Amino acid sequence: MYNPTHFSETDGIEIARLCQEYPLALIxxxxxxxxxxxxxxxxxxxxxxxxxxxxANPVHGKITSQDPVLAVFTAGDxxxxxxxxxxxxxxxxxxxxxxxxxVHVHGHFVFxxxxxxxxxxxxxxxxxxxxxxxxxxxxxxxxxxxDYLQTMLDGIVAFRLVVTRIEAKSKLSQNxxxxxxxxxxxxxxGQGNTLMTAAMGRQNRD
Amino acid sequence: MYNPTHFSETDGIEIARLCQEYPLALIxxxxxxxxxxxxxxxxxxxxxxxxxxxxANPVHGKITSQDPVLAVFTAGDxxxxxxxxxxxxxxxxxxxxxxxxxVHVHGHFVFxxxxxxxxxxxxxxxxxxxxxxxxxxxxxxxxxxxDYLQTMLDGIVAFRLVVTRIEAKSKLSQNxxxxxxxxxxxxxxGQGNTLMTAAMGRQNRD
Numbered sequence: 238m239y240n241p242t243h244f245s246e247t248d249g250i251e252i253a254r255l256c257q258e259y260p261l262a263l264i265x266x267x268x269x270x271x272x273x274x275x276x277x278x279x280x281x282x283x284x285x286x287x288x289x290x291x292x293a294n295p296v297h298g299k300i301t302s303q304d305p306v307l308a309v310f311t312a313g314d315x316x317x318x319x320x321x322x323x324x325x326x327x328x329x330x331x332x333x334x335x336x337x338x339x340v341h342v343h344g345h346f347v348f349x350x351x352x353x354x355x356x357x358x359x360x361x362x363x364x365x366x367x368x369x370x371x372x373x374x375x376x377x378x379x380x381x382x383x384d385y386l387q388t389m390l391d392g393i394v395a396f397r398l399v400v401t402r403i404e405a406k407s408k409l410s411q412n413x414x415x416x417x418x419x420x421x422x423x424x425x426x427g428q429g430n431t432l433m434t435a436a437m438g439r440q441n442r443d
Numbered sequence: 444m445y446n447p448t449h450f451s452e453t454d455g456i457e458i459a460r461l462c463q464e465y466p467l468a469l470i471x472x473x474x475x476x477x478x479x480x481x482x483x484x485x486x487x488x489x490x491x492x493x494x495x496x497x498x499a500n501p502v503h504g505k506i507t508s509q510d511p512v513l514a515v516f517t518a519g520d521x522x523x524x525x526x527x528x529x530x531x532x533x534x535x536x537x538x539x540x541x542x543x544x545x546v547h548v549h550g551h552f553v554f555x556x557x558x559x560x561x562x563x564x565x566x567x568x569x570x571x572x573x574x575x576x577x578x579x580x581x582x583x584x585x586x587x588x589x590d591y592l593q594t595m596l597d598g599i600v601a602f603r604l605v606v607t608r609i610e611a612k613s614k615l616s617q618n619x620x621x622x623x624x625x626x627x628x629x630x631x632x633g634q635g636n637t638l639m640t641a642a643m644g645r646q647n648r649d
Contacts, residue, residue, distance in 0.1 A: 238481050239500035261520045261541060265480065265513070267473040271549075272513040274471065275444050276612075278522070278541050294445035307471070307478040311517060314467045316484070316572045319582045330591045333569055333582065335467060335484050343478075363539055366522045370634075376525045376539065385536045406482075428576075 238341055238404065243412055246338070246405035251439075255312050255340050255405065256281060260366075262308040262342070264398075268299040279308060279398065280362050286342065286398040287358050297348045297394045306345050308398055312338040313432025317410065321424035322417040336408050336421065338436055343402040349395040358395040409440040444547055444610065449618055452544070452611035457645075461518050461546050461611065462487060466572075468514040468548070470604075474505040485514060485604065486568050492548065492604040493564050503554045503600045512552050514604055518544040519638025523616065527630035528623040542614050542627065544642055549608040555601040564601040615646040 246252060256262075256279070265274045275296055279286040286308065290296060300306065314337035325331040349355065360378055367375025378386060410418045422437035452458060462468075462485070471480045481502055485492040492514065496503060506512065520543035531537040555561065566584055573581025584592060616627045628643035 238479065239497060239502065241499070261543060263469060263515055263517065263545075265471050265478055267478060271511045272471055272473060273444070274513060274515055274547060276517070276520070276541075276543055276545055291445060293447070296445065305477045307480060309469055309480055311469065311482070314482070316576060318573060318576045319586070320577055320580075325582075325586075329587050331582075332587060332592070332595050333572060335482075337467060337482055339469075339482055341480060366539060367524060370522060370524045371526055374526075376531075376537075380525070380531075381535050381538060386538070389538050 238339070238406060240404060240406050244406050244408045246340075246407040251407070252340055252403060252405045253281070255338055256286075256310050256342075259310050259312045262286075262310050265307045265309065266296065266300045266304055266346075268304070270299070273299070278362065278366075280365055282361070282397070285344070285400050287361065287396070288398070289355065289358055289362075289393045289395045292392050292394055294394075297346075297396070300346055302345050302347050304345060305343065306398065308342040308344070310340040310342070313430065313436060315425055315428070315430045315433040317421055318424060321420040322413060323420050324414060324417050336410060336433060336437075338405075338407045338409070340403065340405040342398065342400055343404070344398050344400040347397045347399060349397070352390065355390050355393060355395045359390065359393070407436070407440065409437055411440070415441070444545070444612060446610060446612050450612050450614045452546075452613040457613070458546055458609060458611045459487070461544055462492075462516050462548075465516050465518045468492075468516050471513045471515065472502065472506045472510055472552075474510070476505070479505070484568065484572075486571055488567070488603070491550070491606050493567065493602070494604070495561065495564055495568075495599045495601045498598050498600055500600075503552075503602070506552055508551050508553050510551060512550055512604065514548040514550070516546040516548070519636065519642060521631055521634070521636045521639040523627055524630060527626040528619060529626050530620060530623050542616060542639060542643075544611075544613045544615070546609065546611040548604065548606055549610070550604050550606040553603045553605060555603070558596065561596050561599060561601045565596065565599070613642070613646065615643055617646070621647070
């Protein structure tokens with residue numbers, strides 16, 4: 238993506254946070270039929286990401302481990318009005334823009350049809366998201382009848398997204414002065430845009 | 444994208460709403476260097492979409508009007524716990540999933556470097572987003588000094604995304620019974636996930 242230095246996000250902790258808090262990635266690949274994109278939750282596993290798709294999803298038959306894949310995690314976003322900048326009243330040198338945060342993960346897929354790997358991937362995803370949602374009373378794979386669970390597992394394909402490059406962008410008015418950045422934070426807050434208010438706040442406190 | 448019939452969104456009014464309320468699209472294209480993706484706000488213009496990118500963004504030099512382009516609009520999303528389904532307590536036949544809404548617009552770019560077209564595109568985007576943000580007291584292009592505005596216009600490239608196909612997905616638990624769908628709506632509401640609570644509510648009222 239177009240990523241000028243002043244907007245480039247290089248903080249590994251912030252990049253990891255964005256991938257963890259906004260886990261539904263858009264996974265894009267190009268095959269002979271053109272561009273294909275699927276919305277799939279991803280979980281970090283060491284330097285890579287793991288996940289699964291439906292067996293009925295043709296993506297796993299079309300994309301080989303040689304094909305480039307891009308997974309995009311998107312956090313909040315919002316329109317920025319020039320009226321939000323205190324400096325606008327003095328210089329009028331301001332135009333609208335859009336703020337957002339995103340992480341682009343480049344790599345390739347390794348798909349797995351094996352039962353053991355599929356169970357491991359589903360177990361890890363389940364444990365992670367159930368802990369976040371229901372704490373210690375989370376749903377477990379063992380709660381489902383084993384024949385039903387097996388049918389569900391037979392209907393998916395697991396994958397590892399082997400990461401070759403990560404690029405992230407926090408477009409948060411870093412090119413404006415502090416008063417203007419505070420104005421943007423206030424503008425988002427007034428709209429009830431909690432994600433961007435928090436993002437501006439983190440950036441303004443740095 | 445993988446889009447089973449029961450999740451396929453075919454309501455043109457809902458598709459138009461998603462594109463309008465979540466206008467920051469991820470625009471994906473494939474060039475000789477691989478996959479490239481940029482986050483760009485889009486505005487409907489008849490059957491197409493209009494927008495602009497920075498002149499410094501190499502995308503306008505790499506993608507020709509022959510290359511396929513995919514613009515993805517993403518609305519809310521959220522993890523769905525099996526514990527949210529009332530039927531789970533009876534049959535235990537439930538596994539986790541993820542709900543979301545997205546619109547995939549396929550087409551191609553026509554870029555414009557002409558000043559008149561750039562002014563028209565910027566004017567339309569500005570009027571649209573300023574009206575939403577500030578009503579009748581919105582910022583206007585004429586509020587900026589003309590030489591400053593010209594410099595800003597010289598720094599962008601306008602485009603039309605000529606639409607060839609639109610595909611949309613509302614993955615909102617349509618494969619569960621009404622009580623389970625209400626459980627999902629309540630689950631999202633309990634988490635403060637307002638976007639998905641509203642989406643489930645719209646779907647449940649249909």
